[in-house]
Amino acid sequence: MPPRRILIVGAGIAGIASALALSRELAPFIPDLQISIFERHDVLSTSGGAINLTPVAQRHLDQLGVLAELDKMGPQGGADIDGIEMFSSRSGKPMGTVSFTDRNGNGYDGYKGRRVMRIILSVALMAVVKRTKNVEIVYGKKLVKGEQKDDRAVLHFQDGTFAEGDLVLGCDGVHSATRTLWVDPTCPSEYTGISFVQTALSAASIKSPIHFRGTAMNVSRHGSLLTSYCDRDREELFVAAIVEFDEELLPFYRLESGREWRTKHIIKQTLGEEMRHRFGKSAFPCIREITNQPTDWMLYPVYQVPPKARWYNDRALLLGDAAHAMPPRDESAAYALDDAILFARTLARYRFEPLPDIFRAYQNLRRETVNKAFKVSQRMWAKNRDMGMLEGRLKEWTLPRTIRSQRGAREAAWEFDATKIDIPFSSEDLVLESFVKEFSLY
Ligand SMILES: Cc1cc2nc3c(=O)[nH]c(=O)nc-3n(C[C@H](O)[C@H](O)[C@H](O)COP(=O)(O)OP(=O)(O)OC[C@H]3O[C@@H](n4cnc5c(N)ncnc54)[C@H](O)[C@@H]3O)c2cc1C
Numbered sequence: 001m002p003p004r005r006i007l008i009v010g011a012g013i014a015g016i017a018s019a020l021a022l023s024r025e026l027a028p029f030i031p032d033l034q035i036s037i038f039e040r041h042d043v044l045s046t047s048g049g050a051i052n053l054t055p056v057a058q059r060h061l062d063q064l065g066v067l068a069e070l071d072k073m074g075p076q077g078g079a080d081i082d083g084i085e086m087f088s089s090r091s092g093k094p095m096g097t098v099s100f101t102d103r104n105g106n107g108y109d110g111y112k113g114r115r116v117m118r119i120i121l122s123v124a125l126m127a128v129v130k131r132t133k134n135v136e137i138v139y140g141k142k143l144v145k146g147e148q149k150d151d152r153a154v155l156h157f158q159d160g161t162f163a164e165g166d167l168v169l170g171c172d173g174v175h176s177a178t179r180t181l182w183v184d185p186t187c188p189s190e191y192t193g194i195s196f197v198q199t200a201l202s203a204a205s206i207k208s209p210i211h212f213r214g215t216a217m218n219v220s221r222h223g224s225l226l227t228s229y230c231d232r233d234r235e236e237l238f239v240a241a242i243v244e245f246d247e248e249l250l251p252f253y254r255l256e257s258g259r260e261w262r263t264k265h266i267i268k269q270t271l272g273e274e275m276r277h278r279f280g281k282s283a284f285p286c287i288r289e290i291t292n293q294p295t296d297w298m299l300y301p302v303y304q305v306p307p308k309a310r311w312y313n314d315r316a317l318l319l320g321d322a323a324h325a326m327p328p329r330d331e332s333a334a335y336a337l338d339d340a341i342l343f344a345r346t347l348a349r350y351r352f353e354p355l356p357d358i359f360r361a362y363q364n365l366r367r368e369t370v371n372k373a374f375k376v377s378q379r380m381w382a383k384n385r386d387m388g389m390l391e392g393r394l395k396e397w398t399l400p401r402t403i404r405s406q407r408g409a410r411e412a413a414w415e416f417d418a419t420k421i422d423i424p425f426s427s428e429d430l431v432l433e434s435f436v437k438e439f440s441l442y
Helices: 012-027 055-063 066-072 118-130 176-182 248-254 261-279 285-292 332-349 354-381 388-404 407-414 427-441
Strands: 005-009 035-036 049-051 079-082 082-087 095-101 113-117 135-138 144-151 152-157 162-165 168-169 188-203 215-220 223-229 235-246 298-304 316-318
Touching: 005 012, 005 152, 005 162, 012 035, 012 118, 012 135, 012 332, 012 407, 035 118, 035 144, 049 118, 049 332, 055 066, 055 235, 055 332, 055 407, 066 215, 079 223, 082 388, 095 261, 095 388, 113 235, 118 135, 144 176, 144 223, 152 168, 168 176, 176 316, 176 407, 188 261, 215 261, 215 388, 223 261, 223 285, 235 261, 248 407, 261 285, 261 298, 316 427, 332 354
Parallel strands: 005 035, 005 168, 035 135, 082 215, 168 316
Antiparallel strands: 049 113, 079 113, 082 095, 144 152, 152 162, 188 235, 188 298, 215 223, 223 235
C-alpha cells in the first residue's frame, strides 16, 4: 500500500519543500493523502539573517510556486544578485567573481542569485502551504522520541501528545532529533570551529562609498566579511563575518531568552569589539564604518553532520541539513530543495515498494553528489581560519586562480534540475545498484 499519512518533523526549507513536492507528486495517485508538518516553535521563527539563493535554489522554488510569492512581496522579496564579488579586505583589490550568470550575463533558464531575509522566505513558503489542500503545519510540537510500532511510525512530542503515520521525514535541521534519537544516535552534529557573526543595518546609515554592486566577500587573514543588500531597493544591508571562534567560548555568547539585559549588552559589546579587531583596519572605508556602528552583532556557531551519518531506518528518512548539514557556501538551501523534489519523485515512482527499498533507491540517487559537495565545502571553509601574515598573502594570491578554475563546475551546478533526473522505471535495478554503492560507502 502506498503511504497515505506522511509525518514531517521541522517546518524549515526541507520540511515545507518536501510537503509541497510530495503533495504534487502523490496526490494524483492517493486522493486521501495527508501530510502533517510538526514544528517545535510556536510561531514562525524570525531569526537567521539573510540567505543567498543560487540559480538552482530559485529554479526549484519556482517549480514549487514559492518564487512567485517572493516576487509578490515587492522589494522585500529579495535583491537580485549577479554574483559574489571577491575583494581583499587588506588591499581593497578585486579578486574575481563567483558568478550566478553565464558568460553573456544571462541567468540559467533566467535564474540568477537572490539574497533574501530568512523570515521573508519562510512567509513565502507558508503562503504556498496555506493553499495546498492536503498539507498542514502544527506548531509547538517538539519531537522527543520516534519509534516504529507494528507497521506504523509514531512521533512523541514534548507536550505529551503523539502522532502516527506510515512514513516520517526528519527535516529538523543540523541538530535533528529524528537523527540523534532514532535514525542514527551515533552521529550528533559537530562544531566546525567557525561561526557567523552577523547583523543587518540600514544602507542609508553608511556614509562612505559602497564598493560592491550586490554582494561582496571581503577576504582577510582574520576570516571573511560578507556584505550584501537583501532587498530590491537596496535599502537594507546584511553583514556577516565568517570567523574562527573557540568552541569553549560558545556558551557565553548564547543569546537565550531569560538572560539578563546586562549580559546581553556585554555579549553584543564584545562581539562588536571582535569585529573591529578583525576588520576595523580594512582598506574599504564602508567596512571600517560598519564595524564602528553601534549595531547588534549576533553569533551563529556553524555545525555540520558527519558524512557517515545513516539517512534512514525502516520508517524514517532524513532530508536537508538533518541528513547532511555542511559548512555553508551559499548552496545548502539548494541541496535541501533538491532532496525534497528528488525524494517526492522517487516515492511516487516506487510507491508500491517497501519503504526501505524506496529510501535506498533515493540514497543511491543522491548520496554521492552530497558527499562530493561536503568535501568541497570543507576545503573552502578551512580558508576562513585565522592565519599568519604569509599564509594570508598566499590565500590572496591563489584565490583568483581558484575562482577561475572552478567556473566550469559552478556553471554545471547552476544547470541542475531535480525534476529532470532520470529515475529508472524498475526499482529492482536501482536497488541492486544501491546495495553495491552502499556497501562501498560504509
Ligand atoms: C549561518 C548560516 C548561514 C547560511 N547561509 C546560507 C546561504 O546563504 N545560502 C544557503 O543556501 N544556505 C545557507 N545556509 C544553510 C541553510 O540555512 C540550510 O542548509 C537550510 O536552512 C537547511 O534547511 P532545513 O530545512 O534542512 O533545516 P532548518 O532550516 O534548520 O529547519 C529545521 C526546522 O526544524 C525545526 N526543528 C528542529 N528540531 C525540532 C524538533 N525536535 N521537533 C520539531 N521541529 C524541530 C526547526 O525549528 C526548524 O524550523 C546557512 C547556514 C548557516 C548556519
